[in-house]
Amino acid sequence: MLDKITVIEHSAVRIGAEKIIYFDPFHLKNSTNDADVIFITHDHFDHFSPEDIAKAANSETIFAAPAAMKGDFEKIGIDESRVVFMAPGESTVIAGIPVEAVHAYNTLKPFHTKNKGWLGYVVTVDGTRVYVCGDTDDTLDARAVKCDIICVPIGGIYTMDAKAAAALVKAVKPQYAIPIHYGSVAGKLSDAETFLKNVGDSIKVVVKIH
Numbered sequence: 001m002l003d004k005i006t007v008i009e010h011s012a013v014r015i016g017a018e019k020i021i022y023f024d025p026f027h028l029k030n031s032t033n034d035a036d037v038i039f040i041t042h043d044h045f046d047h048f049s050p051e052d053i054a055k056a057a058n059s060e061t062i063f064a065a066p067a068a069m070k071g072d073f074e075k076i077g078i079d080e081s082r083v084v085f086m087a088p089g090e091s092t093v094i095a096g097i098p099v100e101a102v103h104a105y106n107t108l109k110p111f112h113t114k115n116k117g118w119l120g121y122v123v124t125v126d127g128t129r130v131y132v133c134g135d136t137d138d139t140l141d142a143r144a145v146k147c148d149i150i151c152v153p154i155g156g157i158y159t160m161d162a163k164a165a166a167a168l169v170k171a172v173k174p175q176y177a178i179p180i181h182y183g184s185v186a187g188k189l190s191d192a193e194t195f196l197k198n199v200g201d202s203i204k205v206v207v208k209i210h
Contacts, residue, residue, distance in 0.1 A: 001128040001149065002176060007208040010046055011181045013132055013151055017125045019095055023132045023151075025052040027184075033058040037095050040065040041104060041134030042118035043072055046185045050076040062095055068117045087117055088141070098124040103141040104134030111158045112136065122147055131174070135159050135181065138168040147174050154179040154195045155187020162191045166198030176204045183209045 006014045012026040019036040024047040035056040040048050040063065048069070053076070057063075063073065063083040073080050084094055088103035100122040105114040112118055112135045120134035122145060131147035137160045150172055153159035159181055160168065169177045177199060182191045189209070196205045 001126055001130070002206055005130070005149070005178065005208070007151070007178065007180055009209070010184050011041070011135070011153065012052070013180065015123070015125055015130065019097060019125070021097070021123065021125070022056050023121065025049065025056045028052045028055040031055040035061045037061065037097060038063050039121050039132070040069065041120060041132075042066060042112065042116065043069055044135070047135070048072065064094055064099060064121065066117050066119045086119060088119060102131070102145055103139065104136040105139065106159070107137045107139060109137070109158070138164045142168055143171045145172055147172065149176045149178065150174045151178045151180050153181030154191050155182030156191070157186045159186070162194035163198050166195055169199055169203055174203060176206050178206050178208055180209070
């Protein structure tokens with residue numbers, strides 16, 4: 001599964017399995033229009049980018065998004081009959097993919113407040129549970145997730161930093177951790193080294209942003 005996961009930039013994650021899945025497409029270099037499902041975590045520009053959605057989506061693409069984003073897709077020309085709106089704690093199946101919605105929020109910062117209902121997602125692909133956290137801090141909601149692979153923000157400023165992300169990963173205990181949300185909009189490339197050092201040897205860290 002690790003080989004099927006690409007971090008395009010920032011928090012843009014692609015899983016190239018039987019179904020092609022994107023999370024928060026951002027700064028895509030080419031128009032592939034190959035997405036079966038596109039997951040949007042919240043409405044900030046670096047996560048809900050109409051230009052990049054257009055590069056990934058096609059006429060059959062299904063979307064998942066927080067319930068708070070109702071109305072946003074119509075504004076960019078996407079019929080909301082194609083969008084599965086979810087609230088934290090909800091589970092469903094989209095295009096044959098089991099999906100769980102997880103609260104994503106800051107605890108002490110104002111950028112992503114809990115009342116917004118913004119999301120991370122756990123998807124089960126090829127028998128592997130992959131948790132893409134969205135913009136969050138180290139929260140009790142995040143710590144309650146069971147997963148095999150976690151894609152976790154480490155860049156600080158708008159989310160937890162590398163040390164806090166490492167603490168979350170050690171609490172969740174996945175097999176693999178992939179750091180995201182650093183190296184461009186927020187955080188620096190060296191944050192991955194800090195994250196790796198603080199996670200230690202018990203969990204394999206796979207760096208995909210260089």
